Amino acid sequence: MRELRDKVAVVTGGSGGIGLAIGEAMLAEGMKVVLADITEDTLAQAVKEFGRDDVIGIPVDVTNFDSLEALRDKTIEHFGGVHVIVNNAAVGAGAKGSVWEHHLNDWKWSLDVNVMGVINGMNAFIPTLIEQNEGHVVNTSSGNGAYYPIASSGMYPVTKAAVTTLTECLWGQLKEINSEVGASVLLPSSPTPGVLATGIWKAGANRPDRFLRNDPDDNNPRDALAEYRERAAAAGQEVPEAPLSDVADLCIRGIRDDLFWATYPLEGMMEKLDDRYASMKNLSPPEYLREVNLMSAAADERSKQ
Ligand SMILES: NC(=O)c1ccc[n+]([C@@H]2O[C@H](COP(=O)([O-])OP(=O)(O)OC[C@H]3O[C@@H](n4cnc5c(N)ncnc54)[C@H](O)[C@@H]3O)[C@@H](O)[C@H]2O)c1
Numbered sequence: 001m002r003e004l005r006d007k008v009a010v011v012t013g014g015s016g017g018i019g020l021a022i023g024e025a026m027l028a029e030g031m032k033v034v035l036a037d038i039t040e041d042t043l044a045q046a047v048k049e050f051g052r053d054d055v056i057g058i059p060v061d062v063t064n065f066d067s068l069e070a071l072r073d074k075t076i077e078h079f080g081g082v083h084v085i086v087n088n089a090a091v092g093a094g095a096k097g098s099v100w101e102h103h104l105n106d107w108k109w110s111l112d113v114n115v116m117g118v119i120n121g122m123n124a125f126i127p128t129l130i131e132q133n134e135g136h137v138v139n140t141s142s143g144n145g146a147y148y149p150i151a152s153s154g155m156y157p158v159t160k161a162a163v164t165t166l167t168e169c170l171w172g173q174l175k176e177i178n179s180e181v182g183a184s185v186l187l188p189s190s191p192t193p194g195v196l197a198t199g200i201w202k203a204g205a206n207r208p209d210r211f212l213r214n215d216p217d218d219n220n221p222r223d224a225l226a227e228y229r230e231r232a233a234a235a236g237q238e239v240p241e242a243p244l245s246d247v248a249d250l251c252i253r254g255i256r257d258d259l260f261w262a263t264y265p266l267e268g269m270m271e272k273l274d275d276r277y278a279s280m281k282n283l284s285p286p287e288y289l290r291e292v293n294l295m296s297a298a299a300d301e302r303s304k305q
Pocket of ligand 1 (some may be wrong): 039064113140201
């Protein structure tokens, strides 16, 4: 979609973090924007702060298909159409232990939001885009779930690998029907070294009742970023922050330039990718997974064993 001005975009997970930064970048391109999120107060506050009539907020629960259909219909009713859907909402469930120990409700919550949320968004919006033969779908995945998994973070990259694969299949199927609708997988990244300091680091925050684990930490989310900063400080390292606007720019390039892999190919990641494919081609064990990653408390604990 070369021309973005006056086009209508919907961004799920849009009340903060990367989704909000994407909304801001879209407004700067002259697009009309619907920010959609489950956290209604934060959403209302974000829209109020923009204080302009080309952006609105619509509450949505991406785990509920009816909610996504209502989001599509309200968008069309308000702005007269829809051209871009960014399936960006996700959670970090704050699961404890190793993959065979995680509570099943952590799995269900992660899969429901991070995978079914994207599927629900695609099913609700793509038929409209195909019918008008114009539009773009962006699914937010992660390098951790595209290049290679950080083994100690198990649950999250499982969900993000699903989003990556889903978007690859989507691209192929859109080409098969000669549709002008484009697809991108957004792997949030920045050329500036540092973390993307967003709500996703508050692992376990806003857990819906149906995914409770009967655990005292159910209403006490971890601040994984603060923990990471502590571990890094203990190892004599700092944790700088990268600008979220870099990720938003990637999303815009994905839509405007029809860039499928919307990411900055960082050198370290590319080396790992080579290692992974070498391991597959040579049938050798995935030794590249053995690194101790300071981002993960589990890795830290294991490294002490
Ligand atoms: N921050 C990073 O380092 C990073 C890295 C790679 C990928 N990502 C991905 O970027 C995307 C945005 O995450 P973020 O980092 O901005 O974190 P974030 O927590 O700030 O944003 C995620 C948003 O999703 C919303 N959400 C959660 N459950 C929902 C539901 N059921 N329905 C609707 N909305 C729901 C949350 O309220 C939140 O506003 C996610 O897909 C995340 O996996 C983030």
